[in-house]
Amino acid sequence: MSTALLEPRVQAPRNYLNAEYGWKSWLFTLDHKRIALLYMVSITVFFLIGASFAALMRIQLLSPQGELVQPETYNKLFTLHGIVMIFFFLIPSIPAVLGNFLVPLMVGARDLAFPKLNLLSWYIYVVGGLFTLFAAIAGGVDTGWTFYTPYSSTYSNTQVTAVAVGVFITGFSSILTGLNFIVTIHKMRAPGLTWFRMPLFLWAMYATSLIMILGTPVLAITIFLLAIEHLFHVGIFSPALGGDPLLFQHLFWFYSHPAVYIMILPSMGVVSEIIACFSRKRIFGYRVVAFSSVAIAVLGFLVWGHHMFVTGQSVYAGLVFSLLSFLVAIPSAIKVFNWTSTLYKGSISYDAPMLYALGFIGLFTMGGLTGLFLASLATDVHLNGTYFIVAHFHYIMVGGAVMGYLGGMHFWWPKISGRLYPNGWAAFAAVIIFIGFNLTFFPQFVLGYLGMPRRYAFYPAEFQVLNVMSTAGASVLGVGYLIPLIYFIWSMRYGPVAPKNPWGATGLEWQTASPPTTENFAEIPVVTQEAYAYSEAEQEVNLG
Amino acid sequence: MADHVNLEHATGMAHQFENLDQQQDADMLGIWLFLVTEIMFFGGVFASYAIYRWFYLPAFEGGSHILDIRLGATNTIVLLGSSLTMALSVRSAQTGNRRATVMFLILTMILGGAFLGIKGVEYHQKFVEHIVPSLDWAPEGKVLAELAPGGLQHAELYFIFYFAMTGLHALHMIIGMGLLLWLVLRARKGAFTPHYFAPVEVVGLYWHFVDIVWIFLFPLLYLIGGRY
Amino acid sequence: MSQQIDSIKSYVLVFLSLIGLTLLTTGVAFVDLGAFNTVVALAIAASKMLLVILFFMQVRHSGGLVRVVILAGFFWFALLVAFTMSDYGTRSWTPTPVPWSSMAPPTHP
Numbered sequence: 001m002s003t004a005l006l007e008p009r010v011q012a013p014r015n016y017l018n019a020e021y022g023w024k025s026w027l028f029t030l031d032h033k034r035i036a037l038l039y040m041v042s043i044t045v046f047f048l049i050g051a052s053f054a055a056l057m058r059i060q061l062l063s064p065q066g067e068l069v070q071p072e073t074y075n076k077l078f079t080l081h082g083i084v085m086i087f088f089f090l091i092p093s094i095p096a097v098l099g100n101f102l103v104p105l106m107v108g109a110r111d112l113a114f115p116k117l118n119l120l121s122w123y124i125y126v127v128g129g130l131f132t133l134f135a136a137i138a139g140g141v142d143t144g145w146t147f148y149t150p151y152s153s154t155y156s157n158t159q160v161t162a163v164a165v166g167v168f169i170t171g172f173s174s175i176l177t178g179l180n181f182i183v184t185i186h187k188m189r190a191p192g193l194t195w196f197r198m199p200l201f202l203w204a205m206y207a208t209s210l211i212m213i214l215g216t217p218v219l220a221i222t223i224f225l226l227a228i229e230h231l232f233h234v235g236i237f238s239p240a241l242g243g244d245p246l247l248f249q250h251l252f253w254f255y256s257h258p259a260v261y262i263m264i265l266p267s268m269g270v271v272s273e274i275i276a277c278f279s280r281k282r283i284f285g286y287r288v289v290a291f292s293s294v295a296i297a298v299l300g301f302l303v304w305g306h307h308m309f310v311t312g313q314s315v316y317a318g319l320v321f322s323l324l325s326f327l328v329a330i331p332s333a334i335k336v337f338n339w340t341s342t343l344y345k346g347s348i349s350y351d352a353p354m355l356y357a358l359g360f361i362g363l364f365t366m367g368g369l370t371g372l373f374l375a376s377l378a379t380d381v382h383l384n385g386t387y388f389i390v391a392h393f394h395y396i397m398v399g400g401a402v403m404g405y406l407g408g409m410h411f412w413w414p415k416i417s418g419r420l421y422p423n424g425w426a427a428f429a430a431v432i433i434f435i436g437f438n439l440t441f442f443p444q445f446v447l448g449y450l451g452m453p454r455r456y457a458f459y460p461a462e463f464q465v466l467n468v469m470s471t472a473g474a475s476v477l478g479v480g481y482l483i484p485l486i487y488f489i490w491s492m493r494y495g496p497v498a499p500k501n502p503w504g505a506t507g508l509e510w511q512t513a514s515p516p517t518t519e520n521f522a523e524i525p526v527v528t529q530e531a532y533a534y535s536e537a538e539q540e541v542n543l544g
Numbered sequence: 545m546a547d548h549v550n551l552e553h554a555t556g557m558a559h560q561f562e563n564l565d566q567q568q569d570a571d572m573l574g575i576w577l578f579l580v581t582e583i584m585f586f587g588g589v590f591a592s593y594a595i596y597r598w599f600y601l602p603a604f605e606g607g608s609h610i611l612d613i614r615l616g617a618t619n620t621i622v623l624l625g626s627s628l629t630m631a632l633s634v635r636s637a638q639t640g641n642r643r644a645t646v647m648f649l650i651l652t653m654i655l656g657g658a659f660l661g662i663k664g665v666e667y668h669q670k671f672v673e674h675i676v677p678s679l680d681w682a683p684e685g686k687v688l689a690e691l692a693p694g695g696l697q698h699a700e701l702y703f704i705f706y707f708a709m710t711g712l713h714a715l716h717m718i719i720g721m722g723l724l725l726w727l728v729l730r731a732r733k734g735a736f737t738p739h740y741f742a743p744v745e746v747v748g749l750y751w752h753f754v755d756i757v758w759i760f761l762f763p764l765l766y767l768i769g770g771r772y
Numbered sequence: 773m774s775q776q777i778d779s780i781k782s783y784v785l786v787f788l789s790l791i792g793l794t795l796l797t798t799g800v801a802f803v804d805l806g807a808f809n810t811v812v813a814l815a816i817a818a819s820k821m822l823l824v825i826l827f828f829m830q831v832r833h834s835g836g837l838v839r840v841v842i843l844a845g846f847f848w849f850a851l852l853v854a855f856t857m858s859d860y861g862t863r864s865w866t867p868t869p870v871p872w873s874s875m876a877p878p879t880h881p
Contacts, residue, residue, distance in 0.1 A: 214580070220585055221588030236701070243701065246859070317859040583848075591852050763797055
């Protein structure tokens with residue numbers, strides 16, 4: 001590997017990274033791969049901001065009385081942590097980085113259907129993000145990321161409108177990305193690439209895009225009405241004028257529940273790709289996994305009332321939402337069974353991407369199962385508003401979605417950057433992250449069960465040990481996240497040059513150079529094989 | 545690759561597509577997907593309106609009676625007319641008739657402007673009658689008599705929806721006017737041919753959608769409870 | 773997108789139908805039909821919408837994908853309304869709890 005440093009410097013072939021130089025060639029680019037990198041940098045910045053808020057929260061919770069910040073400040077910390085992590089990190093992460101990079105390559109096209117809209121979506125994201133940062137600096141917001149009325153609309157004197165405007169703007173970024181993916185997948189697939197020959201990552205991007213199109217606009221109108229109520233002191237959701245706070249919650253969760261599927265479906269797509277490659281096997285039950293992605297997207301719109309079981313919602317509506325919430329777990333479980341069946345009798349290698357994918361399966365399963373506790377009306381009465389919920393969604397969002405994002409970055413990094421990263425450090429970091437994650441969030445299940453409320457800046461003394469464990473875990477997790485940041489940046493300069501297909505994976509993206517040229521393909525490829533034709537590829541290698 | 549660039553300048557086809565048909569298909573699917581997002585956007589406020597009308601029907605009836613049904617009906621007809629001229633503009637582009645394309649686009653803008661003007665008159669009337677929620681809410685005289693039976697608080701809620709829904713609609717109209725102006729400027733320069741007129745179609749679909757929103761706003765806001 | 777060009781006459785006919793329906797809905801508003809007023813008004817509005825979609829927006833010439841997209845949009849809007857209303861509509865099905873203080877003390881066995 002180190003011989004690369006001893007060889008004479010060879011002129012790197014023309015690729016999308018060195019095609020043009022200068023800030024204008026990046027900020028005015030229409031190349032989906034460069035736009036993906038613009039997103040990658042931005043979401044990393046927001047991740048670090050959101051993580052800083054979390055760090056302050058965990059330090060505050062080291063002691064029962066909490067001496068770091070005032071309770072009012074703590075409220076702002078957890079609110080901004082949620083808003084930044086959800087809207088500015090998780091929702092864009094895989095779609096805007098890996099999706100933007102890979103969708104045209106995987107369908108065999110030169111770019112997405114609407115490259116200018118793609119660039120516009122990044123600019124919209126940045127503007128929305130800056131608005132929100134301004135609001136954070138100018139006093140913050142303390143309503144919780146859920147903005148429940150009438151506190152947010154009538155009583156809070158924090159920067160509700162500014163943050164609402166920031167989120168409203170960023171929503172359009174999501175909508176444009178989803179629109180681009182749907183049109184690209186429908187209209188720009190290469191000859192021979194039928195729907196059921198597509199990699200499952202594309203199915204996941206398609207299902208995610210459906211949610212973005214159908215759900216995000218409802219968030220937009222909800223925020224609009226909230227802002228009107230806040231600015232003009234009129235009562236749309238406030239009881240003072242005959243408004244109903246629950247109407248806000250219905251509208252808000254109509255988007256925000258499907259939003260969690262926006263956050264997890266892409267990771268599931270990544271996991272399918274990784275499991276297939278590192279087991280050298282077709283994904284077991286390809287069609288079922290493909291349909292399950294769409295089923296999750298559709299069913300995910302029918303369950304939002306499970307966030308409102310204890311709010312005064314009708315018990316009968318609660319029954320229906322509870323039943324549907326159990327149903328939506330089924331397609332997710334199907335995926336887990338199919339991934340596991342793929343592993344069975346596979347030829348397994350434990351490179352870093354595979355470690356993240358395996359970690360995902362375990363942690364997502366735990367997060368998903370604990371969701372069933374919450375979908376059940378009776379147990380939710382006790383667990384709602386406690387740390388059990390916090391642990392549940394962090395197992396899915398961090399143990400699931402973030403692990404999927406990191407796994408995807410490790411899998412496709414050679415393609416994106418043309419460089420290899422040190423596998424030893426990568427495996428080490430994956431293990432540190434797994435350990436740190438569980439140490440941070442498993443104690444929170446116990447805390448929630450024991451009754452510790454969420455969103456509180458202090459707690460009864462008997463909960464201290466578990467809280468200290470959680471903070472210790474968060475420190476380990478933070479270190480774990482820093483390591484890939486370091487070696488990815490290191491690899492761009494000092495990493496060994498990557499071959500076209502370092503993992504021996506199937507898929508059109510691995511037919512291009514690492515990194516690809518700006519146009520992706522000199523000639524549009526023709527697809528003749530099913531997805532994940534690993535045994536055929538091996539036969540070719542044996543014969544050739 | 546160079547061929548693609550030349551083709552782009554000659555026919556208006558972008559480089560990521562293989563042929564104009566593919567681009568046309570993609571453009572149509574794209575705008576319809578965007579219109580679906582608009583259905584869900586307006587859908588949220590229509591859903592909220594439906595809930596509150598269900599709860600507070602007398603207040604909504606009272607508020608509706610205050611609106612000027614003649615102006616509302618006239619505006620509906622004006623907007624439907626603008627949809628006709630918009631459709632005719634697309635048709636003119638499709639048949640390669642540049643002057644007719646531009647003329648119908650300008651007619652659409654004139655009718656759109658008339659709609660906004662009449663809306664402005666109606667909004668002004670609300671200020672005169674002091675029935676603007678929060679900013680100028682002090683109904684009196686005949687207006688007060690009309691609103692009081694349903695409850696003044698809930699009547700204010702009705703007018704919040706009146707302003708929010710027609711305001712959002714008007715905002716979409718204004719954006720539409722901007723798009724129409726852009727089309728006029730491009731059409732005058734001969735940018736559209738019978739083979740490439742997708743921008744006219746796309747803006748046309750947007751304009752028709754905004755018209756459809758008004759087709760529902762008119763009965764839902766102006767015709768509640770009848771006027772018998 | 774099809775190359776079919778509709779005649780000016782067809783567009784004008786659709787426009788005149790739309791005007792007619794507008795005048796009809798305005799006129800019906802002055803007749804007392806009770807709850808039916810709303811039903812009739814929405815039915816007329818839906819008809820006008822269909823005319824605009826099929827003729828002005830040329831969906832009658834469009835392929836299946838566009839039609840599925842449009843139907844999905846309306847269906848999702850219907851989901852939002854239906855599920856939300858199901859909450860409000862069924863709240864009265866369970867009795868409102870009364871405070872403990874207003875109830876008789878329990879008798880122990």
